[in-house]
Amino acid sequence: MQTELAKKLGIEFPIFAFTHCRDVVVAVSKAGGFGVLGAVGFTPEQLETELTWIDENIGDLPYGVDIVIPGKYEGMGEDDATKLEQELKDLIPEQHRKFANELLESHGVPEIPDAEKMQELLGWTEATAGPQVQVALSHPKVKLLANALGTPPPDVIEEIHASGRLVAALCGAASQAVRHANAGVDIVIAQGTEGGGHTGDVGSMVLWPEVIDALGDTPMLAAGGIGTGRQMAAALAMGAQGVWTGSLWLTVEEADVPPAQMKTLLDAGSRDTVRSRSWTGKPCRMLRNDWTEAWEAEGNPDPLGMPMQFMVTSNAVQRGHKYPEQAKDVNFNPVGQIVGRMNKMRPTRDVIFDMVSECIDATERMHNLMNQNAEV
Known part of the structure; x- marks a missing residue:
């Protein structure tokens, strides 16, 4: 199950989990994946507290931090x-x-x-995310910094690289992916419109191969409403080095989500989401x-x-x-279309292992199908 990127980061499974909850970061990394803490909304002091707690509870395992420096903003x-x-x-x-x-x-x-x-x-501009980057770089177990919107500024990329870390950036189009790679981004995360949070308007099954073909040797993580091992198998079959997941971790037992909000998520269907600027x-x-x-x-x-x-x-x-x-009825609930399958709370460890098991089953099923056709 280890891809080249997974080996490089020292993780067992190429499952990357974006979350605003420190407990989920630790649980994912301990289960063999790679937890990534969303920094937006934290002051530098609060982020320091969160990362210190993660350091104390994650052992020797690596994790990442996600910042938001939009490519364009007022x-x-x-x-x-x-x-x-x-x-x-x-x-x-x-x-x-x-x-x-x-x-x-x-x-x-x-x-x-x-x-x-x-x-x-x-944390929504270069001026406010800059101090968050400094905090993240002061924690040796942070091995990856990801930018959720746009190509990170050149000085930010240079500073992260100088510290020995990797830089990732999300995109919703092949042209954006190429700009990331040309700027020195190490990992491009291609997020289809099905995903939660900020997305473009191209579906994952169209976007992923477009980005892979455009990137060449730069590794890509597939994102966009991923919550099953079958989706993971499809992404890996296309050439992705792993999957970037987010919505899935809102309903795990470790998530710090209030009961009322949790019920709203558990009751929602895949048609209950909307892309909104509100x-x-x-x-x-x-x-x-x-x-x-x-x-x-x-x-x-x-x-x-x-x-x-x-x-x-x-x-x-x-x-x-x-x-x-x-x-x-007026709460902010960023979530992808995979919410229709998020209908019960489960431990993070079970979610990781079920994804891996289903991915292996799907891969073996395809292998057997190809062998049967070859014999005919």
């Missing part, structure tokens, strides 16, 4: 995070903040006490609910660009986390 080029935040705040129409707040109020979602409110601009400003696949519908309705404000839209909605995200019962 205020691009400004390297002073405080100044950038104020400039962007000045550009946000008051009607957008009012609309978001009234939408929450109409659903009975309480306000967050002022003392608990988080910063609006956390939370981050870029197309992001999530569960359809009253929030996504309201931002699409005629006469209501159009979502702003990244990162300004999240500066409008960050308070709503925090209120949804703190009051999940009240916010169940």
Whole structure:
């Protein structure tokens, strides 16, 4: 089951798991995969706390950190995070903040006490993600840094390489993959539109071979709604070096997901997701609910660009986390179409082993089929 990339990273199975939960990172890596912690939303101090905890619980196993530096965003080029935040705040129409707040109020979602409110601009620009990179590089067990949106800036790639780590970047088109590779990115993650979070509009079965053919020797990880060993076998058969998964880990037993939100995920079907700009400003696949519908309705404000839209909605995200019962119909639930198969909670270890077992079965079935045809 080890691909060349898996051997390079010292992992047993080429299953990469993106998650915002440190417990899942540890559980995945201990089960033979490669856990990747999403850093967006953490201050550098909070990220330091999370990575220190992972270091203390993961043993000698490797893991990764995922940052968000979009290829294009409002205020691009400004390297002073405080100044950038104020400039962007000045550009946000008051009607957008009012609309978001009234939408929450109409659903009975309480306000967050002022003392608990988080910063609006956390990790969505080069200026704010830069300190997160520094924190990640201070932890020797972090062997990979991935950028979720766009090609990482040249100085970031150079710094990561100088530390002996690998750089990965997500893409939704072959042209983006080529730009990543030409910039020195070590691993390209091709994410089909079925995936959760930020996605393009091309399906995985079309995207993966296009990217593999365009990349040449640069390894590709397949992403986009992957949650079964059969999908993994298909990706490996096409030439992928492994699979990048995300949604799958929202419903494992180790996930830090409130019961109300967990029930929403477990009850959802594959047709219940939508690509919407309503939370981050870029197309992001999530569960359809009253929030996504309201931002699409005629006469209501159009979502702003990244990162300004999240500066409008960050308070709503925090209120949804703190009051999940009240916010169940207006909560931020990024998830891929694989949610239709995520219908029960399972231990992370079982998810990993079931994927590997099913992948082996699918590969053997194909091998036997080819042998039968050869004998005929």
